[in-house]
Amino acid sequence: MEKVYEIYIKTTPEKLWDALTNPDLRSKYNFGVRVESDWTPGSRYEGKSPGAPMLLLEGENVEVDKPRKLVQTFRALWSDAAKKEGTSRVTWEITPIADSCKLTVTHDQLRDNASAELYGGHMMVLSGLKTFLETGQKLTTPGSLMYT
């Protein structure tokens, strides 16, 4: 199964890449989760938060082409149901268009009828990312920073 998400953000590819890979910035729009890695090809990444006792997500950075493309394996660890879904793949692609960037997130290699818990959060994260990069603000929608 494959899911595709797309958003236009008024920013530069460099700032967008930084917002994805800098854990301090990432935690401001990604449910409060810090995603830590050295971002070299083949490196591991971990998603954690001071507000959650367990590791929330993990995987490997398969392809790292700063600031255009990031391909990652993805394992969700935040619940037993999410853990059972196993490993899938998330691809982040940044395309500059005029004074903005198109960010496409493709979540594939999901099993058929995979739980929406696994991929449903992308649209909340992307909405928060747009707000953060364009206004410097955090979203106030309930749940958008649940692990903070």
Place this chain on the structure above:
Amino acid sequence: MDAMDAVFKALADPSRRKLLDALYKHDGQTLSALERRLPMTRFGVMKHLRVLEAAHLVITRRNGREKLHFLNAVPIRLIHDRWVSKYSVPFAAALAEIKHQLEET
């Protein structure tokens, strides 16, 4: 047209909402598959898909000879974060407070 105007306009049509629901159920469909599932002509489906694509509610991907259509719910989430949560959150908070008070008595 403003990006959010395009989304509201796209959502204002019941046939287009049916198309989005069809993709919500089975994502990544071809034009022919959508045409089979819905009581619409091929021309009608094509016309509505064009409006949905312009609003970025539908994204297309090539897979060999097939063109697949995917639901992109992000613009709807933007509307939610911009409009809906602003008006519904105080109400939800009030309900939670009532529940809290009832449970204590």
